[in-house]
Amino acid sequence: MNLSGTLSTYNPQTRLTMFESGPQNSQGSVVFVAGLMDGYNALPYLPLLGKFLEEQLGFSLIQVMLTSSHMGYGISSLQDDVRELDILFTFLREERAKTRLFFIGHSTGCQDAISFASHGRNRAAVQGLVLQxxxxxxxxxxxxxxxxxxxxxxxxxxxxxxxxxxxLMVREVDIAPVTAYRFNSLASIGGDDDMFSSDIPFESMQANFGQVMTPLIMVHSGKDEYIPSHINKEQLISDLTNASPSSLGAVVLPDADHAISDLASQTIFCNAVVQFIRKVLITLEQEEKAQEQALGGLSL
Structure with a gap:
């Protein structure tokens, strides 16, 4: 299964692009941000996700290229990503007339999702977050x-x-060039990227997620190869879920690896994303209807 769509430049100054597949005239879209060393079509579930979004919601799928994509992560930062995502969401709202926007972050893209929902100027443009x-x-x-x-x-x-x-740090640190700041951000206790460690005190977890008012779900893989075996995954999932004031729960894919490589888990994941979006949209529609009725009453 392959994705076909349109490549557009959302930031002319830096020539950063986005790739949109599915119904591009739709007012609803899901923006996908991948992890370290990733770029377009980085995850095996993206074609199936695009199919689910189009057929069940009439949404398009948008993949985004950031300065930190591919080999650029080590000379960038979460703050840089947030600034570029602000430009992207301005483009989507003003140039593409998108009114229903959701954000899926994969791996380090989850840090981007939390950072954007906490500090992005256009964070109100996003109706829901999925952290995969x-x-x-x-x-x-x-x-x-x-x-x-x-x-x-x-x-x-x-x-x-x-x-x-x-x-830059010494060349042996990684295959990509890495500044001292970004390595410290990723590797040190309390670094800017240190959001999902199992040893973070619960009060600190609450502080990390405390500014996120956007509804979110976290999707965890039962066989995630990037979680060391000594970590209590069940406790970590519980802590992360309870620390987020806007969490609508967690989804656990027991047979999935970090990238959700197996088709059965991909299907469960895509269904979970669609159900989450539908739930958020129903709530939004109810709130908008209540506001209209309230305004109607005031005009009388």
Whole structure:
């Protein structure tokens, strides 16, 4: 299954593009932001998701290219992503007349979703968030880098203390160029990207999600290879769900890996996304109807 659609430039200054598939004249769309090292068509479930959105909701699917996409993540930041997403959502509302917009973040795209919903100028344009595969980059790096983890964290912190946070770390750190700031953000306790670690105190989790008023669901994979085996996944899912004041619950795909590679789990995921959007739309329509009735009463 392949996606066909239209490539558009949403930010002419930096030539950043978006790819829209499905009914492009629809007022409803889902914006998808992938994770580190990803770009267009990065996830195997995207064609099926596009099909579900079009057939069941009449929505289009929009994939977005950010400066941080592919090899650019290490010289960017969540703040940079939010600024670019603000430009994207302005384009979608003013140039494409979109009035129903939802946001799906995958992996580190979940950090983008939370950051945008907390600080984006156009955050009110998004009616709902889906966080697919919210995992801790820090805990994964701790388990995968072994003794090198501490060495790199100390190097990043020393560079930041020396006023060199935007300079690149040594080449051996990653295949992509990485600044001391971004490595520290991803790898250090309390870094800007450190939102989904299992050892974050519950009060700190609540603070991370406290500014998010947009309805959201989190979708977790039971066989997520980026969550170290020693972590209590059930407790982590419970804590993350309870810490978010706008959460409408969590979905667990027991047989899915991080990217939801198997078709059965993809189908469950796509159905969950459609059901979530429908639930949010019903609530919005009820609120809009109540406002119209209230205004009608005032005019009398």
């Amino acid at each position: 595969g919210p995992v801790s980059d820090r805990e994964f790096m701790m388990s995968s880098l072994d003794e090198m983890y501490g060495k790199y964290v100390r190097l990043a912190q020393r560079m930041i203390n020396d006023g060199k946070g935007q300079e």
